[in-house]
Amino acid sequence: xxxxxxxxxxxxxxxxxxxxxxxxxxxxxxxxxxxxxxxxxxxxxxxxxxxxxxxxxxxxxxxxxxxxxxxxxxxxxxxxxxxxxxxxxxxxxxxxxxxxxxxxxxxxxxxxxxxxxxxxxxxxxxxx
Amino acid sequence: xxxxxxxxxxxxxxxxxxxxxxxxxxxxxxxxxxxxxxxxxxxxxxxxxxxxxxxxxxxxxxxxxxxxxxxxxxxxxxxxxxxxxxxxxxxxxxxxxxxxxxxxxxxxxxxxxxxxxxxxxxxxxxxxxxxxxxxxxxxxxxxxxxxxxxxxxxxxxxxxxxxxxxxxxxxxxxxxxxxxxxxxxxxxxxxxxxxxxxxxxxxxxxxxxxxxxxxxxxxxxxxxxxxxxxxxxxxxxxxxxxxxxxxxxxxxxxxxxxxxxxxxxxxxxxxxxxxxxxxxxxxxxxxxxxxxxxxxxxxxxxxxxxxxxxxxxxxxxxxxxxxxxxxxxxxxxxxxxxxxxxxxxxxxxxxxxxxxxxxxxxxxxxxxxxxxxxxxxxxxxxxxxxxxxxxxxxxxxxxxxxxxxxxxxxxxxxxxxxxxxxxxxxxxxxxxxxxxxxxxxxxxxxxxxxxxxxxxxxxxxxxxxxxxxxxxxxxxxxxxxxxxxxxxxxxxxxxxxxxxxxxxxxxxxxxxx
Numbered sequence: 001x002x003x004x005x006x007x008x009x010x011x012x013x014x015x016x017x018x019x020x021x022x023x024x025x026x027x028x029x030x031x032x033x034x035x036x037x038x039x040x041x042x043x044x045x046x047x048x049x050x051x052x053x054x055x056x057x058x059x060x061x062x063x064x065x066x067x068x069x070x071x072x073x074x075x076x077x078x079x080x081x082x083x084x085x086x087x088x089x090x091x092x093x094x095x096x097x098x099x100x101x102x103x104x105x106x107x108x109x110x111x112x113x114x115x116x117x118x119x120x121x122x123x124x125x126x127x128x
Numbered sequence: 129x130x131x132x133x134x135x136x137x138x139x140x141x142x143x144x145x146x147x148x149x150x151x152x153x154x155x156x157x158x159x160x161x162x163x164x165x166x167x168x169x170x171x172x173x174x175x176x177x178x179x180x181x182x183x184x185x186x187x188x189x190x191x192x193x194x195x196x197x198x199x200x201x202x203x204x205x206x207x208x209x210x211x212x213x214x215x216x217x218x219x220x221x222x223x224x225x226x227x228x229x230x231x232x233x234x235x236x237x238x239x240x241x242x243x244x245x246x247x248x249x250x251x252x253x254x255x256x257x258x259x260x261x262x263x264x265x266x267x268x269x270x271x272x273x274x275x276x277x278x279x280x281x282x283x284x285x286x287x288x289x290x291x292x293x294x295x296x297x298x299x300x301x302x303x304x305x306x307x308x309x310x311x312x313x314x315x316x317x318x319x320x321x322x323x324x325x326x327x328x329x330x331x332x333x334x335x336x337x338x339x340x341x342x343x344x345x346x347x348x349x350x351x352x353x354x355x356x357x358x359x360x361x362x363x364x365x366x367x368x369x370x371x372x373x374x375x376x377x378x379x380x381x382x383x384x385x386x387x388x389x390x391x392x393x394x395x396x397x398x399x400x401x402x403x404x405x406x407x408x409x410x411x412x413x414x415x416x417x418x419x420x421x422x423x424x425x426x427x428x429x430x431x432x433x434x435x436x437x438x439x440x441x442x443x444x445x446x447x448x449x450x451x452x453x454x455x456x457x458x459x460x461x462x463x464x465x466x467x468x469x470x471x472x473x474x475x476x477x478x479x480x481x482x483x484x485x486x487x488x489x490x491x492x493x494x495x496x497x498x499x500x501x502x503x504x505x506x507x508x509x510x511x512x513x514x515x516x517x518x519x520x521x522x523x524x525x526x527x528x529x530x531x532x533x534x535x536x537x538x539x540x541x542x543x544x545x546x547x548x549x550x551x552x553x554x555x556x557x558x559x560x561x562x563x564x565x566x567x568x569x570x571x572x573x574x575x576x577x578x579x580x581x582x583x584x585x586x587x588x589x590x591x592x593x594x595x596x597x598x599x600x601x602x603x604x605x606x607x608x609x610x611x612x613x614x615x616x617x618x619x620x621x622x623x624x625x626x627x628x629x630x631x632x633x634x635x636x637x638x639x640x641x
Contacts, residue, residue, distance in 0.1 A: 012397060018404045056393075087396035089389065089443070109396035109436050110500075112407035 001079065003049040003124050005029045009039030009062065010054045010085070015108060019052065022113035028120075036060025043069055048080050050120065053102075055086040062086070063096050070100040081123050138214035141207045148203060152195040160187045205238040212242050216249040270294060277374075279353075281308070283367035287323065290364075296371065297342050297351060310353070311343050319357070323367070326359040333359040339378055352378040388446045395439050403432045423479070430479045433472050437507050444504070445572050448579045455498035455583045457614055459607045462495055462502075462527050462534060463488045469503045473510050481519040484510070488527045488536075495534050495604040496614060501580045502604070508573035509538040509600050516598065517542030532609035533586060541597035550592055554578040577602070585610070 006023055010016035011034045023030045031046070033039040036057040043051060043065070051069075055062040062084060069077050081103040089107065097105045103123060111119070164184050174180065208226040215225035226233065228242035270293055273279065279296035283289055289306040292298045297309040312318035317325075317335070326333045337355040342348065357369045406429045417425065447453040466473075466488055477484040506525075513523040517540040527536045545553070554574050581588040581602045592598035 012400075014401045015397070015404070018401065018408065022408065087400060088393040107396070108400040109403065109439065113404050114407050114411060 001049065001081075001124060003028070003081070003120060005046070005048045006031075006050045006052060006120075007039070007042055007046070007048040008032045008052045009034075009036070009042075009057065009065065010052065011035065011057050012054070018113060019116065022117065023120075026117050034058075036062070036065055040065050040068060043077065043080075047077065050123065051077075051080060051082045053082055053084050055084060056088055066097065066100045066102060070102075083119070083123075136214065136219050137210055137217055138219055141203075141210040144206065145199075145203060148199050149196060152199055153192055156188060156191040156195060159191060160184055163187060204232075205236050205241075208233060208238050209241055209245070212245045216245060277372055279371040279373070281369040281371065282365045283369070284364060285362050285366045287366065295373075297348075297353065309343050309348070310355075311341050312337065322357070323359070326361070330359060331361050335359075339374075351375045388443060392439050392443045396436075399432060399436050399439065403429075403436060406432055426475055426479050430472075430476045433476070434511065437504065437511070440504060441508070441572050441576050444576050444580075448576060453579065453583065455501050455580065457496040457498060457584065457610070459494050459611075460497040460499050460502075461490070462492055462497075462536065462604075463490050465497065465499050465502050466506055466525070468499070469507060473507070476511065477514055477523060480514055482514050482517055483520070483522045484525070485522055486525040488525065492527055492534055493529055494607040496607045496610045497584060497604050498580075501583075505577045505580050505602060506536075506538075508577045509602075512573060512600070513538050513540035513542065513598070516540060516544075529606070530603065532606050533603035534606060535601055535603045537599055537601045539597065539599040544594045544596050544598050545590075545592040546594050547592075550590055553590055554588070 006028045008016060008019055008023070008030055010019065010032070013034070016032055016034065020030050020032045031042055031048075033042050036059040038059075039051075039053070039057065040060060053062045053066060057065075066082060066084065069080070069082070082101075083104040083106060084097045084102045085106045085108050087108045104119065106116075106119070164180070167180070167183075168174070211226050212228075226238075226242055228239050228246065233239040233242060269280075273293045273295070278293075280291070280293045281289060281296050281298060282291040289298060289308075292306055298306040299309045301307050308319065310319070312320075319337075322333075322335050335357050337353075337357075340353045340355055342351045342353075351373055352375045353371045354374050355369060355371050357367055359367050406425070409425060410429060413425070444453060466486065470486065473486075474484055510523065510525065517523060521541050524539045525536070526539075527534055529535075554577075578588045581604070585605050586603040588600065588602040590598055590600050
């Protein structure tokens with residue numbers, strides 16, 4: 001599946017801006033939300049190909065958003081891939097991410113923008 | 129008796145004695161008064177004659193004395209019976225209970241009554257003791273354990289739990305038997321592994337575990353135990369496990385772990401930005417920098433990458449020490465694992481003028497590995513080789529099959545180490561005297577590397593020669609040799625993880641947190 005539209009839900013402005021800049025430069029159509037509530041509204045209103053989802057978000061945690069999109073409203077985004085990004089590793093968060101069929105769980109400090117682009121490209125391959 | 133105080137049997141005799149004495153005295157006064165009146169009426173004596181008053185007083189004194197003595201004799205059996213009843217009722221008393229074998233009780237006929245009181249009381253006590261023992265069935269050991277944080281679990285010759293003390297961490301299975309409700313850490317020898325080893329190789333054995341958590345899926349409050357187990361083959365009590373509940377001591381450490389996780393999160397934010405924008409610079413300034421500027425940028429990239437490794441090491445050491453560290457073993461190619469950090473390793477070596485020669489064949493058997501953990505082992509060993517080698521030195525990274533394992537070696541021709549320090553090398557914070565003088569470092573990289581490799585079921589070792597260099601070797605199990613075991617394992621739902629992981633991208637691992 002080709003990925004063209006991306007929703008980035010990230011409250012850290014420096015990190016969000018860095019990702020958005022690289023993604024747009026690579027040709028993706030990117031929307032960026034800085035709160036959990038705004039992110040959930042945006043995800044409901046537009047069928048994105050990929051959501052980059054931070055965990056520690058104001059108003060609504062990333063885990064809540066993922067549970068809502070993947071369980072309660074799963075028909076709304078059946079084809080949307082979700083990459084969970086965090087710097088705050090917790091067993092429960094990663095377990096939850098897997099249970100709700102996230103397509104990846106990434107430690108932000110361990111990836112660079114170029115690495116993120118290569119991961120997104122790997123999501124487009126038939127194996128994934 | 130004070131208000132509200134319970135009446136006691138022993139008070140009855142005294143009260144009755146006082147009442148009887150009062151009646152005797154009043155009766156005596158009345159009797160003497162009647163006698164005096166009769167004497168006055170009959171004119172035998174007048175009330176003015178001294179002899180009259182002397183006779184009145186004598187009659188009163190003698191009468192009262194005689195009656196009091198008679199009264200004492202009469203109610204003595206009541207005193208003895210009251211004292212015996214008071215004694216068997218458990219009332220406190222300064223005097224001893226009446227001895228029914230005393231002659232006086234035989235004489236006055238009180239003895240049978242006293243004997244009956246004592247006999248009935250003894251029979252009742254015995255019956256009660258038997259009754260209590262029959263209904264509660266609490267052995268003294270359980271009563272004692274209930275006052276401590278200790279528990280005991282005993283396994284029979286079939287390895288089934290034959291006894292578990294009341295607060296032991298066990299839960300019933302559907303078939304009515306019991307099973308342990310403990311989660312042994314995969315980084316240590318698990319109870320099941322130890323038991324299998326005992327059954328094959330040992331007649332008697334002992335094993336200690338520390339910080340063993342109860343199963344998180346258990347409905348009970350989480351608890352943490354230190355455990356001592358002893359094995360005696362074919363005994364009716366084949367395994368005796370003594371557990372000490374150390375939750376209150378270990379829980380504060382768990383909170384420390386939360387703090388370290390939080391601190392790591394705070395550090396990782398700036399690291400993400402620094403590494404990210406350096407990556408942006410590296411890409412966008414390609415071809416525009418002078419050689420010197422490119423070198424300077426490379427040093428920044430290497431330093432920020434190392435900083436990220438240090439933070440991961442600190443977090444992982446903390447988790448390992450608190451038994452929270454877990455690896456998720458999946459089918460991996462070693463060249464793929466190394467490939468994910470090859471560029472970073474090349475930069476780290478190149479920045480300090482070392483030559484990195486890597487030879488990991490693509491056709492090596494696949495290994496059972498937690499990919500990200502093994503990248504950290506590679507990073508730590510290569511970093512170590514860089515630090516302890518000289519400028520222009522060659523660092524060789526090679527891999528080869530060895531039985532059911534693939535052995536990976538990281539060799540340098542640097543300063544090496546004397547024999548005396550090698551055995552301490554994998555201890556936390558250990559740094560040889562020479563290391564402290566020449567190279568900066570925390571001494572936790574090798575410690576966590578050993579922990580990671582051993583968590584995979586592999587080993588790590590070092591050969592070193594002073595002024596000639598060191599070779600670190602670690603092994604990882606070949607996937608096919610452990611595939612069945614991994615799929616069959618019900619600890620951590622490994623089979624499910626392997627299945628789900630086909631579509632799962634992670635640069636970190638699910639069960640490492």
